[in-house]
Structure formats: C-alpha cells, structure tokens
Amino acid sequence: MKELASPLRKFSLGGRLDPAVATAFACIVILLLIGSLYSRNFLSPEYLLQQLKVAAFLGVVASGMMLVILLGQIDLSVPWVLTVGAMMSSALAGYGGAGEVFAIPFGVACGLAIGLINGIGVAYMRIPSMIITLATNAVAQGLMVLYTGGFSPKDTASPAMRYLATGFAIPGVPNALVCWAVVGVAVVLLLTRTTFGRSIYAIGNRERAAYLSGINTRRVVMAVFAISGGLSAFGGVLLAGYASKAAQSMGDAYLLPAIAAVVLGGTSILGGRGSYLGTIAGVLLVTLLQSILSVMQMPEFGRQILYGAVIVLMLLLYGREKAIGR
Amino acid sequence: MPLNEPLFRMEGVSKSYGGVRALEDADLDVRAGRIHAILGENGAGKSTLIKIMAGVVAPDQGRMILDGREISFPSPAAANAAGIVCIFQELSLIPDLSVADNIVISNPPRRFGGIDRREQRRIAADALARAGASDIHPLALVKDLSLSRRQLVEIAKALARRPRVLILDEATSALTAADVSNIFVVLKRLRSEGLALLYISHRMHEIAELADDCSVFRNGRKVATYPAGSKTNAEVVELMIGREYKNVFPPKPPPVPADRPPVLECRKLSWSGRLHEISLTVRPGEIVGLGGLDGQGQRELMLALFGVLRGTTGEILIDGKPTSIASPSQAKSDAIGMALIPEDRKTEGLMLPMTVRDNLSFAALERISRHGVIDGAREQAMIEDMVRALAIRSAGVDIPVGALSGGNQQKVVIAKWLMNRPRIILLNDPTRGIDVGTKQELYVLFRRLTAEGAAILFYSTDYDELIGCCDRVLVLYDGAVKRELVGDEITEHALIASALDIDAAGPAAKAVHS
Numbered sequence: 081m082k083e084l085a086s087p088l089r090k091f092s093l094g095g096r097l098d099p100a101v102a103t104a105f106a107c108i109v110i111l112l113l114i115g116s117l118y119s120r121n122f123l124s125p126e127y128l129l130q131q132l133k134v135a136a137f138l139g140v141v142a143s144g145m146m147l148v149i150l151l152g153q154i155d156l157s158v159p160w161v162l163t164v165g166a167m168m169s170s171a172l173a174g175y176g177g178a179g180e181v182f183a184i185p186f187g188v189a190c191g192l193a194i195g196l197i198n199g200i201g202v203a204y205m206r207i208p209s210m211i212i213t214l215a216t217n218a219v220a221q222g223l224m225v226l227y228t229g230g231f232s233p234k235d236t237a238s239p240a241m242r243y244l245a246t247g248f249a250i251p252g253v254p255n256a257l258v259c260w261a262v263v264g265v266a267v268v269l270l271l272t273r274t275t276f277g278r279s280i281y282a283i284g285n286r287e288r289a290a291y292l293s294g295i296n297t298r299r300v301v302m303a304v305f306a307i308s309g310g311l312s313a314f315g316g317v318l319l320a321g322y323a324s325k326a327a328q329s330m331g332d333a334y335l336l337p338a339i340a341a342v343v344l345g346g347t348s349i350l351g352g353r354g355s356y357l358g359t360i361a362g363v364l365l366v367t368l369l370q371s372i373l374s375v376m377q378m379p380e381f382g383r384q385i386l387y388g389a390v391i392v393l394m395l396l397l398y399g400r401e402k403a404i405g406r
Numbered sequence: 407m408p409l410n411e412p413l414f415r416m417e418g419v420s421k422s423y424g425g426v427r428a429l430e431d432a433d434l435d436v437r438a439g440r441i442h443a444i445l446g447e448n449g450a451g452k453s454t455l456i457k458i459m460a461g462v463v464a465p466d467q468g469r470m471i472l473d474g475r476e477i478s479f480p481s482p483a484a485a486n487a488a489g490i491v492c493i494f495q496e497l498s499l500i501p502d503l504s505v506a507d508n509i510v511i512s513n514p515p516r517r518f519g520g521i522d523r524r525e526q527r528r529i530a531a532d533a534l535a536r537a538g539a540s541d542i543h544p545l546a547l548v549k550d551l552s553l554s555r556r557q558l559v560e561i562a563k564a565l566a567r568r569p570r571v572l573i574l575d576e577a578t579s580a581l582t583a584a585d586v587s588n589i590f591v592v593l594k595r596l597r598s599e600g601l602a603l604l605y606i607s608h609r610m611h612e613i614a615e616l617a618d619d620c621s622v623f624r625n626g627r628k629v630a631t632y633p634a635g636s637k638t639n640a641e642v643v644e645l646m647i648g649r650e651y652k653n654v655f656p657p658k659p660p661p662v663p664a665d666r667p668p669v670l671e672c673r674k675l676s677w678s679g680r681l682h683e684i685s686l687t688v689r690p691g692e693i694v695g696l697g698g699l700d701g702q703g704q705r706e707l708m709l710a711l712f713g714v715l716r717g718t719t720g721e722i723l724i725d726g727k728p729t730s731i732a733s734p735s736q737a738k739s740d741a742i743g744m745a746l747i748p749e750d751r752k753t754e755g756l757m758l759p760m761t762v763r764d765n766l767s768f769a770a771l772e773r774i775s776r777h778g779v780i781d782g783a784r785e786q787a788m789i790e791d792m793v794r795a796l797a798i799r800s801a802g803v804d805i806p807v808g809a810l811s812g813g814n815q816q817k818v819v820i821a822k823w824l825m826n827r828p829r830i831i832l833l834n835d836p837t838r839g840i841d842v843g844t845k846q847e848l849y850v851l852f853r854r855l856t857a858e859g860a861a862i863l864f865y866s867t868d869y870d871e872l873i874g875c876c877d878r879v880l881v882l883y884d885g886a887v888k889r890e891l892v893g894d895e896i897t898e899h900a901l902i903a904s905a906l907d908i909d910a911a912g913p914a915a916k917a918v919h920s
Contacts, residue, residue, distance in 0.1 A: 273779055273780055273782075274775070274778050274779055274780060275771035275772070275775045275778050275779075275780060276778055278764065278767065278768070278771060278780070279771070281757075281760065281764070282757060282760075282764075282768055285757035285758075285759060285760055286753060286754075286756075286757050288753060288754055289748075289753065289754050289755060289756060289757055289768075290757075290768065291714075291734060292712075292714070292734055292746060292748050292754050292755070293734070293768040293769045293822070294733075294734040294735040294737065294738035294769055294826075295734075295735065295768065295771070296733070296735045352757065352759065352760075353759065
C-alpha cells in the first residue's frame with residue numbers, strides 16, 4: 081500500500097485524490113456530454129484540440145495565480161501585467177533585429193518586475209495583497225495608456241511570438257499547449273521537489289509556524305509574486321502572438337477565469353492546500369464552460385454572472401469544509 | 407441580607423478540558439461587603455474558576471447559587487445581567503474610541519434607534535466617579551490615556567454594568583505601586599458599598615492589604631479557605647505546593663564544570679519594557695530552567711534569543727563571540743545551531759492539516775536538499791530515524807499531523823527541530839497539555855540530548871519539572887532575573903517565594919504584616 085501511495089502522492093500532490101479535483105474532472109465530462117447533445121462537433125478531435133490551445137493561455141496565467149493563492153494571497157494585477165507583457169514584447173519587436181530576439185524575454189521581464197514590486201509590498205511592507213496588486217494593476221494600465229496614447233498600438237508581434245502561440249513544433253500539438261506543459265511541469269516540480277515549494281505550502285498553512293521553523297517567509301512570498309507577474313506577462317506574450325498584436329484591455333478576460341480555475345481545481349482560497357492537477361482541471365473546466373456558453377450564444381453578461389456565481393458557490397463549499405475540519 | 411448568607415456560592419463545580427481536569431469539585435462562598443482573594447500556582451484552576459463564574463465556559467458539573475437561587479450562565483452577557491462582572495487581565499478597551507464609548511460599549515443607551523450620546527456621557531461620568539477617576543474626561547480617547555488611567559476606565563466600565571460581584575483577575579499586574587494604591591482606595595470603597603469582590607493576584611502584599619478572606623487552589627482543587635492574616639507567608643506557600651511530588655525524572659548527572667565555556671550567553675538583554683537587562687549563560691550539557699509566574703517575560707526572552715523580536719538591546723554571544731541574530735532562519739543556521747520549541751504547537755509549531763512527513767521536514771529543509779531540490783531518500787531516512795528515536799506513535803508519516811494525540815504532536819514539534827541537530831535548544835513550556843507518560847519520555851530525551859552535548863534553556867510553568875529536570879533555574883519576575891537557584895537550592899519553596907518576589911524562601915519566613 082505504501083509503495084502504491086507514494087507515486088500517486090507525487091502526481092496529485094495531496095496524498096489521496098482530492099475530491100474537488102475529481103469533481104472538476106467529472107464536471108468536464110458532463111460539460112462535454114451536454115455539449116455533444118447540442119452539437120456533434122463537441123467530441124471531435126479538432127474541437128478538443130482547439131479548446132486545449134485556448135486553455136493554454138489561461139493555463140499559463142493560472143499557474144502563477146495558483147502559487148499566489150497557495151500562499152493565501154491574491155494577485156489582482158493579472159489584467160494589465162498581461163497587457164504589459166503583450167505590449168512591451170510587441171514594442172521591442174517593432175525595432176526589428178535584436179529587438180525581435182529579445183522581445184519575449186523583455187515582455188516577461190517587465191511582468192517579473194511588476195510582480196517583484198507586488199512581492200516587496202506584500203512581504204516587506206506588509207500591504208495586503210488585494211490592495212497592492214490592485215494598485216500596481218492601475219499603475220500598469222496608466223503606463224500603457226500613456227505609452228499607446230489610448231489607441232491600440234501599431235506594433236505587431238514578432239515571428240517568434242507568433243510561432244510560439246500558433247505554430248506546431250510537434251505535428252498535431254499546438255506550441256501554445258507545449259508552452260503550458262513546460263510551465264506546468266516546472267510548477268509541479270517546484271511544488272513537489274523543492275524546498276521552495278514546501279515553503280509555499282507551509283506559509284499558506286500557517287505563516288507564523290513557517291517563520292518560526294526558520295523558513296525565510298518574506299523571500300518566498302516576494303519570489304512567488306514575481307513568478308506570478310512573469311507568468312501573467314508570458315501569457316500576454318503568447319496572446320499577442322496569437323492575435324498578432326497587443327490590444328488595450330486584452331487582459332481583462334483573464335483575471336476572474338484564472339482565479340476561478342484555481343479555486344475550481346480545489347486549491348483552498350485560504351492557502352496551503354491544492355494540487356496542480358486540480359488547476360489543470362479547473363482551467364479546462366473554465367475554458368469549456370466559456371466555449372459552450374458562447375456556442376449556446378449566451379451573451380457576455382450572462383457569462384460574467386455565471387463565473388461569479390460559480391466562484392462564490394465553490395468558496396462557500398470550501399469554507400464549510402474548513403470550518404468542520406478545524 | 408444577613409451577613410452570614412453568601413451572595414454567591416459554588417458547589418462541587420468541575421470542569422475538564424479534553425481529559426485534563428482543570429477544576430475539580432470546587433466550592434466557593436462569596437459574601438457581600440468582603441474582598442475574597444484567590445491564590446494558587448500556575449494552572450491551579452484559578453482562571454477556570456473565574457471563567458465559569460463569568461459565563462465564559464460552562465461547568466461540567468456542580469451548581470451555582472446567587473441570592474439563594476440556582477443559576478447558570480449560557481454566555482458572559484447572562485453573567486453580566488445577573489450582576490457578575492469580570493475584569494480580565496488583558497485590557498479590553500478599544501484605543502480609538504472615547505472613554506464614554508468604551509464604558510457603554512456592550513449596551514449603549516438608545517434613543518430613536520441611535521445612540522443617545524448625552525445619556526452615554528452621563529453614564530460614563532457617573533461610572534468614572536464611582537471608580538474614583540472623575541478627572542478623566544468621558545470624551546477623551548482611550549489611546550491618549552496612560553496604562554494606569556486605562557485600568558481605571560476598565561474598572562469604571564465594569565461598574566457601569568451595575569455589578570454585585572466584581573472579579574478582578576490580576577487587574578493590578580500592569581500597574582505601578584502608586585496606581586495600585588489609588589485603585590485600592592476604590593476597591594475598599596466598593597466593599598463598603600456592599601459589593602462582593604473576588605481578587606486574584608500573585609502579589610502577596612496586595613492580598614495582605616486588601617483581602618478579608620483567602621482561598622488557596624492547587625491542582626484544580628480548593629485546598630483551604632481562611633480569614634486573611636491568619637496564616638504566614640510560609641504556610642500559604644506550603645498550601646499552594648501541597649505534597650504531591652512524584653519521582654518521574656531521570657537522575658541528574660554531576661554538575662557541568664564551571665570552567666566549561668558557555669555556548670549561549672546573553673548580557674543585559676532588554677526589549678521594549680518587557681525584558682530588563684537579562685544576563686544568562688548556558689553551557690553544553692546543561693539544562694537551565696526559567697522559572698517564575700506565567701508571563702514574566704520568559705516567552706519574550708526565548709523569542710528575543712531566537713531572533714524573532716525587533717529592537718532588542720544588549721548582547722548575545724554564541725561560543726563566546728558576539729552574534730546578532732536577526733531571524734529564525736539565521737538562528738537555526740549551522741554557525742548558531744539554535745532551535746525553539748514554541749509554546750503553542752497548534753499555531754506556532756505545526757501545520758495541522760499537513761502530513762507528519764511535511765511537518766517533520768520544515769525546520770531541516772536545507773539538510774534534506776541540495777541546491778533547493780529535496781532528496782527524497784535522504785528525507786525518508788532522516789524521518790524514519792526520528793520517528794523511531796522519539797517513538798512517535800502515528801499510523802504512518804503521510805497522515806495529517808492534526809490526527810495525532812497531543813503528546814505525539816508535541817513529539818513531532820521536537821523531532822522536527824532535532825532533524826536539524828541543534829546545539830542550543832530553547833524549550834517553551836514543552837509539556838503543556840500532554841499526558842504523564844509522554845512527559846516522562848521527554849524528560850529522558852532532554853537529558854540524553856544534553857549528554858550528547860546540547861545546551862537546553864527550559865521554561866516550564868510546572869515547578870516540579872524545573873526541580874526535576876534543571877541543573878540551574880533562573881527565576882524571572884517582571885522581565886528581570888530575580889534569582890538564580892543552583893542544584894539543591896531548587897526547591898518549591900525557593901521557586902515560589904522568588905516567583906512571588908517575597909522573602910519566604912527559608913522556614914524562618916516572616917509572618918504577613920498587615
């Protein structure tokens with residue numbers, strides 16, 4: 081039994097298969113079945129692959145969000161950090177030559193920098209993450225509006241960005257999906273195999289106990305916010321490549337879905353508990369939900385109401401579980 | 407009301423917390439127009455008694471009778487309504503509200519659905535006058551008042567609830583002598599107005615001055631009630647100790663030679679008015695105890711040594727070299743090798759929902775990893791060693807640590823630090839709330855660790871442990887070392903007498919002067 085439990089633990093990160101993760105996967109199956117009643121195409125490989133590709137952008141962003149939520153914090157700067165990543169990488173690509181080469185790292189670096197500011201604010205200045213990330217989001221928005229003059233920028237994505245978002249390095253597998261897989265594997269290894277990952281869970285569970293255990297809690301918190309900023313910006317880089325250009329408010333559609341994906345995947349919003357497998361399930365679930373709602377021609381406002389309602393519902397369920405557990 | 411009828415009476419009241427008897431079959435009579443002092447060691451059951459009276463906890467058994475009628479309090483508000491009001495040790499005032507707001511906070515006067523500010527001010531002024539503090543303006547903000555003034559406001563707040571029984575739990579512990587005498591005048595006047603006062607204090611001379619009756623508690627039982635002044639300090643200490651000493655401790659090795667250089671030394675360590683110029687040394691192979699009453703700075707001292715507190719002054723020397731320790735992560739580094747077993751394992755020592763494995767690894771992550779990547783095999787081996795060495799009883803290491811018994815949880819906290827092979831171990835009341843068997847195992851473990859060369863600083867609220875485990879004991883009082891007891895000097899008499907800061911150490915103790 082012990083030999084059996086060990087590899088499973090590494091895969092699901094939480095010991096047993098989390099009921100929330102199982103529920104999320106069950107919901108995915110149900111959604112697909114409902115969709116297939118509506119249209120045959122729902123179970124076709126082309127459609128599913130297309131969904132995975134769309135999910136990849138959300139998956140990259142949600143990976144960073146998950147790390148932050150595991151700490152018991154939140155990163156609300158996603159929308160404009162994502163836009164910063166998209167705009168700055170496209171801007172540098174616009175210079176051609178070396179600019180095109182460094183476009184992607186530059187975009188990600190801009191996100192890392194904003195994330196670092198978030199992290200310093202939360203870890204060292206003890207500003208609630210909800211406040212500081214909202215503030216940096218506003219500042220990033222202002223800077224981007226200043227840069228573009230309020231219009232959509234004319235710069236277009238570099239070929240490398242386009243290739244990363246729409247190309248096929250492996251036949252049949254979109255590169256965007258490969259990007260998500262690489263990010264995902266990195267996050268799983270980080271969470272399961274490194275002292276850094278252990279520290280994230282420890283801090284999310286009880287920061288004081290983690291601190292008294294001699295974990296450098298502030299450095300961990302700061303680094304996690306930086307990673308989250310970097311991943312948001314990377315998501316923006318991919319999206320700019322996908323759409324060939326950056327756009328104002330392109331990140332608005334990613335904040336709530338990213339939080340929803342993490343929470344639907346069973347990561348406790350209070351921190352300390354959750355697995356990446358759950359986040360994968362959450363991302364797929366949110367993406368499918370979006371797709372089906374748009375196929376059913378549910379208007380945008382309806383979708384927004386549904387996301388919000390689903391998140392509140394899940395939080396209620398987890399809150400109750402927590403109260404019994406303590 | 408006839409004087410011989412008690413205003414409030416408790417009969418056979420018992421209370422247990424998860425198998426631990428905090429109060430057992432306690433009787434108490436509280437009479438109007440008298441001040442009744444409650445004495446006892448840490449954990450003797452005093453605070454449980456008060457909490458039951460104040461409706462904070464419900465007793466398991468027993469009756470409470472007020473005015474000849476049996477009563478029970480489902481909530482503190484119910485106790486207040488019945489006229490029993492408690493002033494707890496910690497101040498309960500809200501700094502940013504005015505004195506008047508604070509005084510009527512639980513039941514402000516209302517008019518037209520809002521708070522009647524004029525009436526509120528009148529009530530507050532009235533209560534302040536009764537508390538002998540009519541010079542405090544009702545509209546002053548509490549945060550602008552000094553600590554002693556706040557304590558007076560606290561008393562006024564209690565009086566505004568029209569109490570018939572007023573309980574003061576260490577209400578003077580934060581005050582200077584001058585403020586105490588002010589409050590005593592007030593308390594004596596309240597007594598003459600016919601209130602029943604229950605006075606809990608560790609300060610013997612205060613009790614000698616105020617009390618009419620005294621009750622002594624020990625191990626959750628009331629052992630004696632006597633008229634104040636009828637017993638000497640030495641006799642009172644005797645009553646508080648009792649004669650229940652069991653030999654559960656491993657034998658002490660011969661004393662560590664005095665010329666062995668200390669591994670930990672601190673000189674004139676002070677912090678924020680809570681620690682005053684504490685100097686101490688701990689040598690390898692030694693267990694040095696910290697004694698004294700609860701809350702005399704022992705916890706702060708440990709946190710200061712461990713690098714948790716900001717703004718400490720004085721020097722800490724490790725291996726004779728001045729070292730500044732800025733954080734726990736520095737304290738546990740190889741150069742220092744310190745470990746702190748924190749006081750509250752549930753919030754400071756463990757992450758209860760996480761597995762035994764994860765919890766064991768947290769303090770030793772550097773040791774089980776290379777370049778930040780955890781070596782699973784090494785971790786597994788070290789954890790198995792630890793589980794075996796401490797005989798942690800658990801259904802595997804992959805279950806949540808919260809599922810273990812209290813004693814085994816405490817073993818996990820200690821084991822997690824031993825994984826890091828510390829040289830200096832700070833134990834902050836490590837045996838609180840665990841069973842006797844586990845306690846015994848831990849005593850043996852502590853001795854084994856010192857035999858292997860560790861130095862231990864051991865704070866305990868249990869005097870028996872200090873006597874049975876420690877080579878030396880430093881008794882703290884009000885954040886300063888009052889006395890150092892070595893070897894045979896460590897007796898309950900000496901511990902309690904120096905903890906109370908009175909001169910009752912020897913059998914020739916002086917009688918209470920009153």
